[in-house]
Amino acid sequence: MELCLFLGCNTPAIRPDVERAIRATMPELGVDLADAEGYVCCPAFGSFPSTDDDSYLASSGWNLSIAEAKGLDIMVQCGSCYSSLRMGRDHLAHDEEKLARVNELIELTGRKLECKTKVRHVSEILYNEVGPEKIAKTIKKNLNGLHGVIQYPCHTLFPSEIVGFEESPREPKALRILTEAMGATVDHYSRELQCCGGAGGFSKSSPAEATEFTKTKLDAIIEETKADFIVVSCITCLMYLDNIQKKLNEAEGTDKYHIPVFDYNQLLALCMGFDPKQVASICTVPRNKVIDRITAG
Amino acid sequence: MDFSQSDKDLWKQIYHTKDLLHCFNCSTCLSGCPASHGDPPLLVRNLARMVVYGLEEDLLNDDTPWACVSCSRCEEMCPMDVKPFEMILAIRRWQTSNDETRVPTAIVEIYKRGYTQSVGTNTELRASLGLPELQTITKMPEMLKLYQEMLMKTPVVSENDYMFNEE
Numbered sequence: 001m002e003l004c005l006f007l008g009c010n011t012p013a014i015r016p017d018v019e020r021a022i023r024a025t026m027p028e029l030g031v032d033l034a035d036a037e038g039y040v041c042c043p044a045f046g047s048f049p050s051t052d053d054d055s056y057l058a059s060s061g062w063n064l065s066i067a068e069a070k071g072l073d074i075m076v077q078c079g080s081c082y083s084s085l086r087m088g089r090d091h092l093a094h095d096e097e098k099l100a101r102v103n104e105l106i107e108l109t110g111r112k113l114e115c116k117t118k119v120r121h122v123s124e125i126l127y128n129e130v131g132p133e134k135i136a137k138t139i140k141k142n143l144n145g146l147h148g149v150i151q152y153p154c155h156t157l158f159p160s161e162i163v164g165f166e167e168s169p170r171e172p173k174a175l176r177i178l179t180e181a182m183g184a185t186v187d188h189y190s191r192e193l194q195c196c197g198g199a200g201g202f203s204k205s206s207p208a209e210a211t212e213f214t215k216t217k218l219d220a221i222i223e224e225t226k227a228d229f230i231v232v233s234c235i236t237c238l239m240y241l242d243n244i245q246k247k248l249n250e251a252e253g254t255d256k257y258h259i260p261v262f263d264y265n266q267l268l269a270l271c272m273g274f275d276p277k278q279v280a281s282i283c284t285v286p287r288n289k290v291i292d293r294i295t296a297g
Numbered sequence: 298m299d300f301s302q303s304d305k306d307l308w309k310q311i312y313h314t315k316d317l318l319h320c321f322n323c324s325t326c327l328s329g330c331p332a333s334h335g336d337p338p339l340l341v342r343n344l345a346r347m348v349v350y351g352l353e354e355d356l357l358n359d360d361t362p363w364a365c366v367s368c369s370r371c372e373e374m375c376p377m378d379v380k381p382f383e384m385i386l387a388i389r390r391w392q393t394s395n396d397e398t399r400v401p402t403a404i405v406e407i408y409k410r411g412y413t414q415s416v417g418t419n420t421e422l423r424a425s426l427g428l429p430e431l432q433t434i435t436k437m438p439e440m441l442k443l444y445q446e447m448l449m450k451t452p453v454v455s456e457n458d459y460m461f462n463e464e
Contacts, residue, residue, distance in 0.1 A: 009412045012431055013419060020426045037432035038440045040411040045367040047403040047413065048453070050389035055404070055451035062444065080367065105450060108443050154368035159382075169373060197331040200366035206335035213334045278426045 001129060003075040003120070004067035005033040006085065008042060010235040011078060014282075018235065021269040021279040022077060022122065028138060028272055029130045033075070036066045042081040042088075046200060049084065053091075054101065060088025061102035064119075065111040073118040075125055077263070079155030079234035080199055083163050086119040090162050121156045123233040123264060124165040127174040132181035139271035141297050142183035146290065147226040149187050150175045151241060151261075153234035154195050178264060179231050182271050187225035191217045196232075198240025211251070214244050218257055229290050230261045238263050242284045260287040270294045300350065307351035312387040319377040320345045326371035326381045332364040339364045341371055341381045344388060357395060362388045393453065400457055408448055408461050410435045 003026075011019050026033055040062055041047060048055040063085060067074045076082040092099045093115040103113055126135070152172045160169040167173075170193070176186045194217050197203060203210040218241075221227050232238045238261055245257035262280065269279035276291045308317055322342050332339035339361040347356050362385050371381040393399040403413045410416075411434035420430060434441050445461075448454045454461055 007416075007431070009414050009416050012423075013412075013414050013416045016419065016423050016426055016428055020428055023428070035432060038434045038437050040434055040444055041407045041413055043407060044403060044413055045365075045386070046363070047401055047407055048451075049386055050363075050401060051393045051404060051453035052390055052451060055448060055453050058447055058451060059407075062447070083367065083369070105447050108447060109440075154366075154370065158369035158373035159380075160373060163369075194329070195331045195366060195368045195370070197366065199368070200332070201364040202332040202335055202339075202366050205360070205364050206332075209334050209336050210331070213331055281426070 001030065002032040002034060002072055003125070004036050004070055004072040004117075006036050006039060006042075006063065006067075006074045006076045006081060008076070008078040008081040008235065010239065015235060015239065017279055017282045018077065018238065018263045018266060021263060021265040021274070024274050024279060025265050025268045025272060029126075029134060031075075031125060031130065034070055034072060036063065036074070039063050039066055042078075042084040044080060045084060053098065054105065057088055057092060057098055057102050058105040060085060061092065061106050061113045062109070064089055064092075064115070064117050065106055065109065065113045068113060068117040069111050073120055075120055075122055077122045077233060077235060077265070079153035079236060082119065082121045082153075083155035086163050089115060089117075089119055121153075121165070121233070123153075123156065123174050123178065126178055126264070128165070132177050135178065135181040135268070139182055139268070140273045141271045141294050143179070143267065143271065143294065144183040144297065146184050146228045146293060147187050148179050148184045148229050148231050149189055149221050149225050149227040150179065150192065151196060151230055151232045151237045152193065153232070153237055155234065175231060175233060175264060179267070182267060187227060189220045189224040191220040196237045196240045198236045203240070211244060211247060214240070215248055218245065218248070218259070221259060222256065227259055229267075230259055231264055231267065232261060233264045235263075246284050258285050260285050260290050262287070262290070302352075302354065304351035304353050307353055308348045311348050311356075311391040312384050314380070316377070316379050317345060317349065317384065320349070320379045321377065322346065323376065325374050325376060328374065329370045331366050331368065332361070335361070335364050337361055341385070345379060345381070345384060348384070348388065356388065357392060362392070394456075397457055400453065400460065404453065405460055408445060408454065411441060411444060
């Protein structure tokens with residue numbers, strides 16, 4: 001199958017090793033990726049969705065119509081991009097007046113939007129289209145003997161009516177099963193469904209309280225599991241959970257917080273034998289221990 | 298709370314859905330909300346009350362809707378289908394249209410280069426990872442012009458056009 005890759009901002013700009021991991025792994029699993037040339041901000045919830053419908057949905061329509069012109073569905077990794085695009089599409093698909101207005105606005109591109117293009121999350125594609133069996137068969141190395149914990153991206157769970165793909169948003173399992181498919185043992189913990197806290201204004205307007213909030217999650221992982229790594233599938237979860245551990249250590253004068261964080265496709269790329277320098281090199285918490293175990297295995 | 302200044306029809310301006318009136322302040326929206334731990338806390342149920350009671354001035358001056366992380370837990374869990382995340386966005390929109398200092402600076406960045414940050418300029422790093430050059434809208438000046446032309450027809454950009462004029 002072929003999908004249109006929507007990269008957003010953070011992945012290509014700050015963590016391009018995640019982009020590399022996605023571009024390397026998906027075609028190996030039979031998912032070819034086409035670029036969305038000339039795409040714009042999804043748009044982020046703190047931007048046009050916070051000002052008016054016209055600018056919000058015109059930007060959604062701009063992006064959706066790029067994929068629609070190629071006759072492809074969109075694949076996204078970033079949770080916020082996924083949710084914004086999917087909610088934007090939902091508004092347009094259920095409101096003829098709004099869709100007509102957006103078509104009026106994007107007319108100057110020569111493109112027309114019919115809302116045929118669907119918006120899909122990379123973890124959903126991996127779970128539903130590729131499947132754990134194919135992943136297990138394709139990888140050359142594995143995560144045997146390693147323990148992982150999952151951070152589910154909120155934006156792929158809630159509101160389940162619009163963005164969801166899990167059987168139950170209260171008991172998601174896709175990322176766990178996908179991680180187990182590579183041989184890892186996935187440990188559960190009490191704060192598994194707690195938001196990373198990294199998106200939106202919270203971490204900027206209340207930095208001390210936001211850090212404390214995420215600390216409760218990391219403490220639960222440390223106290224309740226044997227986690228060698230955290231698996232995410234959202235660029236905000238990845239950057240936030242990775243970067244905050246150094247901050248916590250500095251604030252508390254410890255080195256207690258040092259759990260490496262990986263995007264799912266990064267672990268997949270490592271297990272497929274891709275060069276760690278290309279697919280998993282940008283991080284704050286060192287990843288050597290996990291990477292060495294995988295490459296040695 | 299001063300009700301003498303309250304505008305009973307304010308909710309129709311801000312978030313015109315009868316669902317809002319079903320809110321009975323149960324606080325499910327606070328459970329699991331990261332920003333409810335903030336200082337000041339984002340208290341979604343209080344905002345719903347303020348909208349229903351029509352406390353215009355208090356609402357205009359309230360920064361907490363902007364602390365929302367957009368996780369949409371409240372949207373999922375609300376037993377009365379108030380759609381609290383939609384309400385948060387609606388309050389931000391109403392604040393923005395009534396107070397230009399609320400216009401998010403991010404939209405000026407998006408207008409200028411298509412994104413909230415500089416995408417596609419890290420060519421060397423990308424090349425070292427084996428990545429192709431990205432066809433961003435910033436590198437397609439004709440296309441960026443069309444995007445700006447389109448945005449100029451939308452309320453927030455046309456009404457605050459002075460913020461977007463390039464020197």
